[in-house]
Each structure stands twice: as structure tokens, then as C-alpha cells.
Amino acid sequence: MINELLFMNGYGTYVLSxxxxxxLSFSSLYFITKLQFAKEQNKFVAKFGSLDSEKAxxxxxxxxxxxxxxxxxxx
Amino acid sequence: MFxxxxxxxxxQITSKAPRxxxxxxxxxxxxxxxxxxxxxxxxxIQSDAVRxxxxxxxxxxxxxxxxxxxxxxxxxxxxxxxxxxFLIAKSLASSGFVFNIIALVTGAIWGKPTWGTWWAWDARxxxxxxxxxxxxxxxIAWRIYEKEEKVFKITTFITVIGIINVPIIKYSxxxxxxxHQPASINLLTKSSIHSSMLFPLLIMTAAFALFxxxxxxxxxxxxxxxxxxxxxDRL
Numbered sequence: 001m002i003n004e005l006l007f008m009n010g011y012g013t014y015v016l017s018x019x020x021x022x023x024l025s026f027s028s029l030y031f032i033t034k035l036q037f038a039k040e041q042n043k044f045v046a047k048f049g050s051l052d053s054e055k056a057x058x059x060x061x062x063x064x065x066x067x068x069x070x071x072x073x074x075x
Numbered sequence: 076m077f078x079x080x081x082x083x084x085x086x087q088i089t090s091k092a093p094r095x096x097x098x099x100x101x102x103x104x105x106x107x108x109x110x111x112x113x114x115x116x117x118x119x120i121q122s123d124a125v126r127x128x129x130x131x132x133x134x135x136x137x138x139x140x141x142x143x144x145x146x147x148x149x150x151x152x153x154x155x156x157x158x159x160x161f162l163i164a165k166s167l168a169s170s171g172f173v174f175n176i177i178a179l180v181t182g183a184i185w186g187k188p189t190w191g192t193w194w195a196w197d198a199r200x201x202x203x204x205x206x207x208x209x210x211x212x213x214x215i216a217w218r219i220y221e222k223e224e225k226v227f228k229i230t231t232f233i234t235v236i237g238i239i240n241v242p243i244i245k246y247s248x249x250x251x252x253x254x255h256q257p258a259s260i261n262l263l264t265k266s267s268i269h270s271s272m273l274f275p276l277l278i279m280t281a282a283f284a285l286f287x288x289x290x291x292x293x294x295x296x297x298x299x300x301x302x303x304x305x306x307x308d309r310l
Contacts, residue, residue, distance in 0.1 A: 005113065008123035014188050018127040018181040019112070022134070026286060029173050033293045040300040047307045059307060064083045068300055071090050 041072050082159060082299045089299075093292045100285040107282045110275035118272075125272070127185040133280040135178040135203065137287055139241055141171030142206060145213070146234040153231055161227050162302075164234075165217055166294035170287040172210040179203055190254050198247035199255040202240055209237030 006012050048069065051059060059065050111129035118125035145164045152160030182200065183193045194200070213233045220226040248255045259268040266273060 008126070009117065011123040011126075011188055014124055014184050015112070015126045018130055018184045019108070021180055021184070022130045022177050025173050025177050029170065029290060033169070033290055033297070037293050037297045037300075040297050040304065044300050044304050044307070047304060051307070062083065062303075064086045064299070065303060067086050067090060068303060 041068065044068055045072050082162075082302065086296070086299055089292050089296055093289055093296075096285055096289045096292060100282060100289055103278065103285055104282040107275060107278040110278055115275045116269075116271050121189055124185065124188045127181055128272075129275055129279045131178060131181040131185055132276060133283040134174045134181065136280060137283050138171050138175035138178055138206065138210075139244060141167050141174065141287065142210065142234070142237060143241055145171065146238040149227075149231040149234045152227060158223070158227075161230070162298045163291075163295065164230070166291050166298055167287070168210060168214055168217075169294060170290040172207065172214060174283070174287065175203065175207040175210055179207060186254075195254055197253045197255060198251040199244065199253050202244040202247050205240050206237065206244065209233060209240065213237070 006016070008015050048056065048059065048065070107129070111126055115126070115129075117123045145167055148160045148164035148167075152158070152164070179200070182203070186195070187193050213230055216229045216233060217226060220229060247253060248257050260266045260273070260276075268276070
């Protein structure tokens with residue numbers, strides 16, 4: 001059954017390499033994107049940490065900044 | 076209306092959405108792969124080689140859809156002077172580029188057992204190759220130019236020129252004698268593809284669309300944080 005599934009009437013190499021290439025492209029794109037996101041998020045946290053209290057409070061008044069920080073701590 | 080699209084307001088949604096979209100994508104892809112590789116019938120001429128269609132066709136459809144969306148968003152960005160449209164367009168581009176490459180590579184793999192060649196300068200294949208070059212130009216422009224005004228102008232110019240190629244891709248099989256067959260699926264008239272093959276094709280298309288949504292959300296969140304990083308520098 002498994003041999004039949006992999007052999008695919010002689011077209012197995014073509015079919016599985018097409019699906020394999022697609023899934024490999026998906027995983028590469030996903031991990032690269034995730035890495036870029038984490039890098040930018042870490043940069044934000046580091047910059048935020050270096051602000052003095054007045055500037056930090058001013059930055060925290062923006063909801064999106066609070067969201068980014070919360071998201072970074074959850075991850 | 077555009078106030079609803081303001082980054083400050085939608086980040087709350089876009090930051091949480093990827094985990095749900097990823098879950099949905101895995102579920103739909105599992106169903107799609109089972110249908111495409113095991114349950115769907117083989118073709119009476121192409122035999123099992125027809126299964127390549129389930130990754131090739133959705134990739135081509137989605138790359139065309141993404142390029143059209145990028146063009147529309149870039150033009151809208153210019154008309155409404157809204158930077159967010161450009162950010163959305165930029166976040167869509169990388170998945171469009173990857174889907175375009177998948178369509179070309181899986182097409183080459185499919186070409187070998189059906190046409191006896193990996194590559195032919197056929198109108199459909201050549202126009203898809205031109206589209207991937209436009210995607211590449213678009214992405215390179217974002218990397219090269221730092222001034223916002225300039226990058227908005229150049230990327231819009233690239234998409235406006237590139238969009239001319241989209242109807243050429245669509246109608247190339249009707250306008251020229253190509254190795255590709257004419258469209259089997261038509262929204263207005265009855266499709267010539269059997270439902271046993273149409274169903275897995277639609278499931279795989281849904282899975283691929285979910286994947287591009289997932290990448291878009293992750294990219295868009297990255298872009299928003301980049302903007303906020305610049306904002307912190309200015310404090």
C-alpha cells in the first residue's frame with residue numbers, strides 16, 4: 001500500500017518532489033519571517049528599556065507600544 | 076473608513092491572529108494533502124502526474140492575486156495619501172514571490188513527464204517568469220531606497236507596469252498556441268474539470284490562501300514594529 005502510494009504509477013518522484021519543494025518553500029518562508037519578526041521585536045524591547053522614565057511613560061501612552069511589549073513578554 | 080485601518084487600532088488583532096491562522100492552515104493543509112495525494116483519482120491520460128496540479132495551480136492563482144492586490148493597494152496609497160496601503164502591499168509581496176517561484180518550479184517538474192521537457196519558452200511560462208522578475212524588482216526597490224516618498228513612487232511604478240502582464244498570463248493560452256491547455260475552471264460557465272478533482276484543488280487553494288494570510292500578518296506586524304522603532308528613536 002505504502003509502496004503503491006510512493007510509486008504512483010512511476011510518477012512518484014515527480015509528484016513527491018513537487019509537493020516536497022512546495023512544503024520546503026513554505027517552511028523556509030515561515031521561519032525567515034518569524035525570525036525577522038523576533039529580531040524587530042527584540043530591537044523594540046531593547047530600545048524601550050534604554051529610555052528614561054519620562055520618555056518611557058510618554059511611549060507607553062500609545063496603546064500599540066504596550067501591545068508590542070505585552071506580545072514580546074508572552075513569547 | 077480608513078481610520079479603521081490605522082495601525083494603532085488593528086495591531087491588537089493582527090498580533091493575535093497569526094496563531095489562529097496557523098492552526099487553521101495546518102488543518103486545511105492536512106485535509107488538502109490527503110485529498111490531493113491519496114483520495115483524488117488519477118487522470119486517464121496523465122495518470123498520477125496530474126497530482127502536481129494541486130500545488131502548481133493554486134500557487135499560480137495566488138501569486139497573480141497577490142500581484143493584482145499589490146498594484147491596487149499601491150495606487151490607492153497614492154490616491155488617498157495613506158502610508159498604510161504601502162505597508163500592506165509590502166507585507167504581501169514576499170509570499171507572492173514565493174508562490175510565483177513554486178508555480179514555476181512545480182510547472183517544470185510537471186512538464187517533464189507530460190511534455191517531455193523541464194522548460195519551454197511557451198507564452199504562459201514566459202509571462203509567469205516575467206511576473207517573478209516584477210516581484211523581485213518590487214522587493215529589491217524596498218531594500219534599496221530608504222526615502223519613503225521615493226520608494227512609494229518606484230514600487231507603484233513597478234506594479235503599474237507589471238500589472239500589464241497579468242491579463243497576458245491569463246489569456247496567453249487563448250491568444251497563442253501554447254503547451255498549456257485552455258482554462259478548465261471558469262467562474263461564469265460550467266467548468267470542464269470533474270468535481271473529484273475540483274474539490275481537492277479548491278481545498279489546496281484555501282490552504283495556500285491561509286498560508287499567504289499567515290505570512291502577510293507576520294510581515295505586517297514586523298513592519299508596524301519597525302515604524303514604532305523609528306518612533307522611539309525620535310523620542
